[in-house]
Amino acid sequence: MTVRLEFQTQDPEEIALATRYWAMNEDGGYLEKVSELVPFREVTQSGLIAKYVWTFCHAFDENQACRKCEGPILITSRTDVKKQFQLSEAPCEACSEILRLEELERRRVAEVELQNQLATRIDYMRTASISYADLTDDQCFILLAIDALITPRLAHGTFTEDDCEALAPWEGTSYLTRLFRGGVIFDDPEAARSGTYYLQDEKLQAIPSSLQFFLPADESLGRGAEALETITERQLTDSEAMTNLWLDYAVGDVLRYLMEQCRVYSHDLDYEDIEKIRATVRFGLHTYSVSQLWFIMWKVVRDAASLANREYYNRYKAAATIPNKIRKQIERAEKQGGIDRYWERPELHIAGSLGVAFLTLFEIDESTEGKQALAIFAQLSVQASTGEVHGVANNFMQGALSRNVSFWAMEQFAGLIRAGFDTNGALDELVRLNPETFSVAIS
Ligand SMILES: [Zn+2]
Structure with missing residues (x-):
């Protein structure tokens, strides 16, 4: 026995x-x-x-x-x-009890460490500040679109990833992530519900969907509606940043449509397919409108669906043809003078808060042809430099008048023009050579 x-x-x-x-x-x-x-x-x-x-x-x-x-x-x-x-x-029972107590102790120590790390982070967040003036134009534009979704919490409170879903028709929260990673938006552990933060390999981690985000104070203006206005009312001058933001947004608007069509026809696209399509669509958006590309997406998905029904084909193989078919359609359009059809925005397909901001500030939307949209953004930096020249000219005239040296100033200016300077260059040179004369007016 x-x-x-x-x-x-x-x-x-x-x-x-x-x-x-x-x-x-x-x-x-x-x-x-x-x-x-x-x-x-x-x-x-x-x-x-x-x-x-x-x-x-x-x-x-x-x-x-x-x-x-x-x-x-x-x-x-x-x-x-x-x-x-x-x-x-x-x-055995005795060992199980020891293990249970050890596990309890391990959890207790981990909880203490978590609370310590959280306390440090809370202290840091309470006094954190950034420089609103140093934000890039695209960051300001995204903040403006977030503000429209959650007013007045961007100025005073906190908000979640979920609140930002409606920023764009596709991957709306990715714009928030961009700001978070860029150090523009911070997280507030005090406002988050318990369980949001945890330790992994002794490092503080968080469940993104539970985070409470906030816009930190400006280092000199503080926080609040007035400070926020310096962001939302910023004169946008960075052509490149705004062009890229528009293209990111417009690519998403096209992809959302494509994905919806693929869902209807049960096509599965893998990550690599989507990345290929993303690049092709971005290229196409330099010329065509979002709604023209919707037509291409619709056509390509429908073609793939009929292919899937053919002998020797299946859904998987048919879906795999989609990225190349999109590229071919766009190449064909280049040769044949464009895309003559376009689709309307579907009922449930939102333009999102970014879309509304693009329409309000730049009068562009899904029906704006790519060339035209990019020209509008290219104009931003031209306008900005023209604005600067106007400022310099005003200051020059005022400086000359206030010191009663108008004739002398005009002679100097004429001399520089004769020497081969253009208007802009002549003004810059005058200021450089006579800083005292123009020092009051020219900041
Ligand atoms: Zn034992």
Whole structure:
């Protein structure tokens, strides 16, 4: 017999029952069937015997040893007995209790460390500030679009990723992520619900969807509606940044349409396909409007769907043709003088808050041809430099008038023009050569 019994009873009938329950021959076979042991007092069902015996007799399987301490293993029924010696799957009761306490202690220490790290982060966030003036034009534009979604929380409160979903028709929250990674938007651990932050390899991590974000104060203006206006009312002059933001947005607007069509026709595009399409669409958007490219997406997906029904083709193979078909359609359009059809924005396909901002500030939307949209953005830096020249000219005239040196100033100016300077260059040169004359007016 490989089972050692420990009795918690002195009742001879109970001792006899337990002994009969566990009695086995040399091969490990039980001498009596469990059904032969009932009825015993109030127990009439054989299925209840093991549990009943357990109440007054503990059995240890000598064929098993605890994998931690090599001590005996307590078993509760015949099915737990092993025929050959082995280490137990689970540790013995005493070791399990030690492990449980160790785990509790580990969690307690981790919780203390988490709270320490969170306290440090909370302290940092309370005093964090950035320079609104140093923000790039595209960052300001995204903030303007976020403000439109969550007013007045961008100026005073916090907001979540979910609040920013409606920024764009496709991957709306990616614009928030961009600001967060760029150090423009911070997270506020105090405002987040508990469980948002956790430690991984002793580093503070968070569940993105539970984060509470906020726009930190400006280092000189502080936080609030007035400071925020310096961002939302910024004169945008960076052609390149705004062109790229428009293209990112417009690519998303086209992709959203494509994905919707693929869903309807059960085409699955993988990550690489989508990246290829993203690049092709971006290229196409330099010439065509979003709504013209919607037509291309519609056509290509429909062609792939009919291909999928052909012999030797399947949905997977057909979907794989989509990236190249889009490229071909755009190349064909280049050769054949454009795309003569366009689709309307579908009912549930939002333009998003960024789309509304592009329309309000630049009068462009899905129907604006790519060339025209890019020309509008190219104009931004031209306008800005023209504005600068006007400023310099005004200051020059005022400086000359206020010092009563108009004639002298005009002679100097004429001389520089004769020397070959253009208007802009002549003004710059005059200011450089006579800083005192123009020092008051020219800041
Ligand atoms: Zn043990």
